[in-house]
Amino acid sequence: MDYTRYVVQPGDSIYKIANAYKVEMSDIINLNHLKHPDRIYPGQVLLLPTSECQDITPGELSEPNFTYAMWLFDVYAGKDSELSAVTTYLYQAVVLDRPEFDELLRPLAYDELRHLEQLAWCIRFLGLDPRYGAFSKGRWFDWRSRYLNYSTDLCAILDYNMKDEAAAAKHYTDLAGKIPIPEIQTILLQISADEERHYQCLADAKMHFCGCESSESLLISKAETEAE
Known part of the structure; x- marks a missing residue:
């Protein structure tokens, strides 16, 4: 999975970030291994998925x-x-x-x-x-x-x-x-x-x-x- 960095801003939530970047909330939570996704804070750096890698079987x-x-x-x-x-x-x-x-x-x-x-x-x-x-x-x-x-x-x-x-x-x-x-x-x-x-x-x-x-x-x- 390719990803980009996002710095959490005041008033942000996982829901708000997911909607803004058109990604799934679960993808953000899993990618960042967030145990408490409701506790993100301003200045925190999150990884956001940008596109799926084409895994070869x-x-x-x-x-x-x-x-x-x-x-x-x-x-x-x-x-x-x-x-x-x-x-x-x-x-x-x-x-x-x-x-x-x-x-x-x-x-x-x-x-x-x-x-x-x-x-x-x-x-x-x-x-x-x-x-x-x-x-x-x-x-x-x-x-x-x-x-x-x-x-x-x-x-x-x-x-x-x-x-x-x-x-x-x-x-x-x-x-x-x-x-x-x-x-x-x-x-x-x-x-x-x-x-x-x-x-x-x-x-x-x-x-x-x-x-x-x-x-x-x-x-x-x-x-x-x-x-x-």
């Missing part, structure tokens, strides 16, 4: 291929994978234990969970069992909890997550270019777009809570300036 895929499936295992349940992202974001949401961080991290975790499911179906249809792990140098390695980032420093967490999201967006785009199956390419490019959006959400949070850009962003800006 495995029944539409063709040409089973073990090589392609093994490539997908890396982003499915390798070290830097969707499984690692889901568990990392949920862990961080619990450990930071503040509503504003929960509202930032949980939607990202649920996006990654959807990606995990999409990749699982792709791997299964391509001929392999989507168990949690990945291949490295021809050997199978089970996914491990030590892949998680257990930092509790907010700014370090945001910087780490931003780097992961930027790398993931590029990796999915690269994979889409390597796997010549249109349906799988569509899935991979959708996921890549999600990761780019995640990066921007995290970058905005970094500016708000830490008052600075990530070190990666600063290095990129410096390199671009020097190039000019």
Whole structure:
């Protein structure tokens, strides 16, 4: 699901916002995981659905291929994978234990969970069992909890997550270019777009809570300036 941000104004209600943006109240409530939708407050940031993603089901895929499936295992349940992202974001949401961080991290975790499911179906249809792990140098390695980032420093967490999201967006785009199956390419490019959006959400949070850009962003800006 694609979504946009909305800042709650004085006098707003979920009903009023839903009518204004022509979306379902239940979609707003579910997307933002609102336990008490009658208690929104001015300044609160809500995510509003803008359009439905075209999820591809495995029944539409063709040409089973073990090589392609093994490539997908890396982003499915390798070290830097969707499984690692889901568990990392949920862990961080619990450990930071503040509503504003929960509202930032949980939607990202649920996006990654959807990606995990999409990749699982792709791997299964391509001929392999989507168990949690990945291949490295021809050997199978089970996914491990030590892949998680257990930092509790907010700014370090945001910087780490931003780097992961930027790398993931590029990796999915690269994979889409390597796997010549249109349906799988569509899935991979959708996921890549999600990761780019995640990066921007995290970058905005970094500016708000830490008052600075990530070190990666600063290095990129410096390199671009020097190039000019």
